[in-house]
Amino acid sequence: MAVGAYVIYVSAVLILYFSFRDGLRGGYITTIITVAYYFYIIYTRHYSGKNLVSGIEATAILATIYGLVAGIIGWLKETIDAFIEREADERQRLQSIIQQLPVGIIIANSKGVVEQTNKQLEIILGSKLPRGLVLGKENPIAVEQNGKKLSPEHSPLYQSLLTGKPVKNKEFNLHRPDGKRVYVNVNASVVHNTRGKVIAGASIVNDITQQKDLEVRKDDFVNMASHELKTPVTSLKLYIDALQRIIKKYDDDRVSRTLDNIKNQTERLQELINDLLDVSRLQTGKLHFKKEVFELNALIQEIIEGLQDDNKPQQIRFIDKQHVSVYADRFRIYQVITNLITNAKKYSSEDKDIIVRVKRLNGKAVVSVQDYGIGISKDQHKKIFEKLYQVTDATEKTFPGLGMGLYISKEFIKRHKGTIWVESEKGKGATFYFTLPLQK
Ligand code: ADP
Numbered sequence: 001m002a003v004g005a006y007v008i009y010v011s012a013v014l015i016l017y018f019s020f021r022d023g024l025r026g027g028y029i030t031t032i033i034t035v036a037y038y039f040y041i042i043y044t045r046h047y048s049g050k051n052l053v054s055g056i057e058a059t060a061i062l063a064t065i066y067g068l069v070a071g072i073i074g075w076l077k078e079t080i081d082a083f084i085e086r087e088a089d090e091r092q093r094l095q096s097i098i099q100q101l102p103v104g105i106i107i108a109n110s111k112g113v114v115e116q117t118n119k120q121l122e123i124i125l126g127s128k129l130p131r132g133l134v135l136g137k138e139n140p141i142a143v144e145q146n147g148k149k150l151s152p153e154h155s156p157l158y159q160s161l162l163t164g165k166p167v168k169n170k171e172f173n174l175h176r177p178d179g180k181r182v183y184v185n186v187n188a189s190v191v192h193n194t195r196g197k198v199i200a201g202a203s204i205v206n207d208i209t210q211q212k213d214l215e216v217r218k219d220d221f222v223n224m225a226s227h228e229l230k231t232p233v234t235s236l237k238l239y240i241d242a243l244q245r246i247i248k249k250y251d252d253d254r255v256s257r258t259l260d261n262i263k264n265q266t267e268r269l270q271e272l273i274n275d276l277l278d279v280s281r282l283q284t285g286k287l288h289f290k291k292e293v294f295e296l297n298a299l300i301q302e303i304i305e306g307l308q309d310d311n312k313p314q315q316i317r318f319i320d321k322q323h324v325s326v327y328a329d330r331f332r333i334y335q336v337i338t339n340l341i342t343n344a345k346k347y348s349s350e351d352k353d354i355i356v357r358v359k360r361l362n363g364k365a366v367v368s369v370q371d372y373g374i375g376i377s378k379d380q381h382k383k384i385f386e387k388l389y390q391v392t393d394a395t396e397k398t399f400p401g402l403g404m405g406l407y408i409s410k411e412f413i414k415r416h417k418g419t420i421w422v423e424s425e426k427g428k429g430a431t432f433y434f435t436l437p438l439q440k
Helices: 002-044 049-100 119-125 156-163 209-250 253-284 296-307 330-346 405-414
Strands: 104-109 114-117 142-145 167-175 181-192 198-207 291-295 316-321 325-329 354-361 364-371 420-424 430-437
Touching (some): 181 209, 296 330, 405 420
Antiparallel strands (some): 104 114, 181 198, 364 430
16 A cells, blocks of 8 residues: 555656646656556556456546646646747847847946947947946046036936936937047936836937038038128128119119118128028037127117117107116127017017017016017927027918027027027017126
8 A cells, every 4th residue: 555655656746747847748648657557557466356446446536637737737837938938039039129220229227237238339339338337437438518528427328317207319429439429319218117116227329420410511501601692792782872872862762762672682681691690600609709898778779779660650669778787799689689679570560569678687687578469379489499490370471581580599698698588479469588697
């Protein structure tokens, strides 16, 4: 009996082992061999009568139990194997995708340690980003932004891991070990698990050198073209002035009106060329300010006198005048105010007045230009200060312009450490504000 129990115990262990090792096939083969062995024992021991019946019965029961166990364990083993294989395939597929993506990829763990990069990143950087590099502590190559050298803490991926927020469209200039300069656009974001915990961070690095080169060439072209246009247009205006003086003697109304029109159009052309030159100077960093102390009120008064058309009902009213001295580039501020008032005239009807105010507020000079014209919807308030942006809905289409004025104004004010903004609603007029630091 003890030997019988031992045989049952060993067979059960063997069935379990082979089911675990080889799955259903292993389990069933061991079960068949075991059952065959039991019959072999019955046969060699010459069981007969009651013994034979109970031996066959016991073998049948054991065969069923072994079959069930082999089936369950074998099926579990095969399911787990298939799952692991699928996971491995999935990982392999993901690896291949990451490696073959046409953008540079950096993946770091939640502590900012680089865990994975891809081939494209190596091509962009000109060298491999070492695995295990700690973001925020070391920069493998020199990085610049707007001409300033950057320390490792400015890494977008590090910043994203630090704040938990995505960092979008940061542009950098890289100095590669082979001496080549590369412009990159970088996006970074953190990865959360299902419980919202940060488990990793990923960064996408795009090589935008070609695009940047093209932009530089385009800026150079605009700069050159506007310079070339400036000289003939200035001469043209001088000739028109001379011609006007000559024509005056003949007192011919029609000719002098035509000449006035030619002069106006030439002045408009001059303004456009100057705007183009300013945009190009802003782009290439060649804009220089000549700062001096001056009275803002006097400047505004002078501008209004120049822009007020006495033949039209629209009045440019200068109210709330406070005596304010600022330290700024007078000509550039003149351009900003002129642009705001010109826009106010352009985007409102001729019978609606324009109101200009200047005051001191919290240690700053605040200038505002208010009109009662077509107004600007809230979603456009930021965009209108972008380069070449124009609102293009049906009411706006009829107005001429290139969308450079507000961009130039914003850049001028920004470089004077001031701010510019608009308060407006569609159809309810607009008030543009800008601030300038007061004279120290
Ligand atoms: P431009 O007037 O040459 O188109 P700007 O940069 O001066 O370019 O203005 C950008 C856009 O902002 C304009 O196209 C216009 O849609 C809107 N805008 C500017 N000033 C006003 C204003 N006072 N009222 C309504 N819309 C305005």
